[in-house]
Amino acid sequence: MTAVRERAAYANLLLPVELKRARLDTRDAALATELTYGTLRAQGLLDRIIAEAAGRPVEDVDPPVLDLVRLGAYQLLFTRIGAHAAVDTSVEAARTLGLGRAGAFVNAVLRKVSAQDLDGWVAVLRKDVADPVARLAVGTAHPEWIARAFAESLGADAAELPALLAADDARPKVHLAALPGAITAEELALVTDGTEGRMSPYAVHLESGDPGTLDAVRDRLATVQDEGSQIVAVAASRAPLVGEDGGRWLDLCAGPGGKAVMMGALAEIEGATVTGVEVSEHRADLVREATRDLPVTVHTADGRDPGLEPGFDRVLLDAPCSGLGALRRRPEARWRKTAADIPGLVVLQRELLESALRLVRPGGVVLYATCSPHLSETVSMIREADRRDDVELLDVRGILEGIDGVSTEGLGDGPWVQLWPHRHGTDAMFMAVLRRRGGDPTPPPRED
Template identity: 90%
Template structure:
């Protein structure tokens, strides 16, 4: 969350109950039982104290740090085990995702307050300080409660005399509000993108990559970074042939999407508990990912569609499900390829009732007979387009990750173009707006004499109910969270030619 976002939402980031936190949760979020002289011999065993919201947040943060766990995958199970009530579960979610999302900004503030680099602070202690600092700067939790519960946690976790250090640092953090701390950090920063990165808790290299991808629309960068920091809505996909988006919206209380004709948005909640999801009528899938699969199924071919479709990087299976449902309607079949056996099993499980066959193989050389009518290549990428759904990801990625990914993306695209028949189409997609992973890869492929670019905007315009506003100049399409409410998905269509064109011009 940016400093500006915190001002808009109020110091509590939108939590209506936060103003009571200081008076009601002085002991770490538990309602402590009255003290007594001790249990009587004939009294029942003491009730087991459930973990509170902060304990759950610390547990997830520790797992993310120690074993590179994914918070969005781990937190739901931790909430279930903790059996928190609705209010505390919401607080645990806010503390976990918020602390992880703003970690880089918090670390800079902590370093200023502690007078030492965060690398010199023991990791478990640093987790405690980060969690306390997030409460102080981004929520309405009272300063006294935020500091005292952090100090108490140090004692409970057996961190020795670290409580005194935690207390001292957090009291220094509490001496200034978020805006004041941001100004302290910006005092020697003159570059406008770098200043935005500081205030919105983004690594500078990511903010700069977003600005470069926006190009002439780089003035939208503040809006994009703010959208990237906001908690996203839950996106559902109504499975084609099973239920319509209108019906799904009615039974879930959600609202229909604007980019995908199968999308439904929910403000919050556990989508796994919905009957439509449990019954296999809908899945959880970002609206932008839905559009990628739809575009792959609708791209214009030369010649008839023989119904032989390929998902070249199918794991973990979200797009394979949508593509399989669309293939079933069209009388086609899908071959899914996934290099990881575990992820291949996930695809098999997700598509078990659809015309999808899954192979465990390397997409660069899967050993398949060429001649596919349609190939979807959702290439492995940096994932910079989905940072809002993966709060810890922005601090795990580095600019050094990009070159190796680009090599892999180009090799996979070469494989896709070998496997598609003349007249067939490859739909290339990444969940990243980084120009090296998107436009650069496509321009390289377009140098081939047997490839032509399709205008993906025209493909999307042919999909009923889809809004094509703000899709750019083409021929590729870049979706954005601040414009479309989706992850920042990129997609480009390439059609194999029957023979090399007579004109030397290659357009883009």
């Protein structure tokens, strides 16, 4: 938690490394994972409770001490750990860390926190909150602006907001992707004791565990990838073209490589090749490593002007976004993001989409995706692009319906698709398909 606070580290990347370094047994590692992810996910709610109990803003508490109080409060309110044990271990940790007289403060605040259960504290915090969305945000550990953005995206289905926020707060299952051509989802489920997904024909779900220890993952037969991300790559490979597929596919924002791996495996089956573009050299290297056995070539370049020859048959644009759709997998992210981040991202997304439409051939397709349901990053972006004379908007639902093993239940009215954790068990991925108008229906055959 200190690294997350001081260095803006990502808990889902750092914690597995620290657990291995500590050599904890399975039970202790599971507890450490629950306490770390849970405390980070609930941080905003915990801070409001701590401020009430301490009688001062959390900004006035020394950060290392606040970390301990948050951990203790999480144990008291969200776990079955006894109050005495939660308080005593927190006080002892303050002494062990050399935090001086902070132990007395930790003890006093946590004893006040323990005087009520979570429902009691939520009732206190909601006492003067009349707005229904704000009340839901308080009780589900979401910043109000994010809860409101979710409600706006749900639109006529806004009654589902409580279920969405609850699903967004729950610990997600581990999602694996069976590498096409290497192993089937059925086979992967058998060797991992998992269950097959319903959105992607390659998805397998595990209740928990470290997927890095699985033979199928170590042997590069499978990767760790949310089912929503899998279906984005699959849809990009299946969207209908005008004319034959010449085999030039492009992943315009390829880092860190999850969708590039899926695209590369599908391209290998189809006899196509994938060009990957990533602006960060470090992330480009991650893509190269992840796709090293696949027909994928990676360029370190800015996707807005990558210097590539136009004429791609398929372009996947998984645009940089706010990441609001993956908050359940990145527990600290909801408290780092602000509404002020959105306008700058929208400008970048628009520029990248313009680049994608320049690079795709007439008759080719661009699949635009974001791991965010925010309307500015999704529907508004696509409606703007659809006003172009040289673009037609395809119905993603029809594309998915043509894929064996894909459930299209709850996909909405189209033509775009917004996935939701409470409906589909995936991250809140958005996808839309744009096709360039025109195109020779009989392009030259691809080169072998």
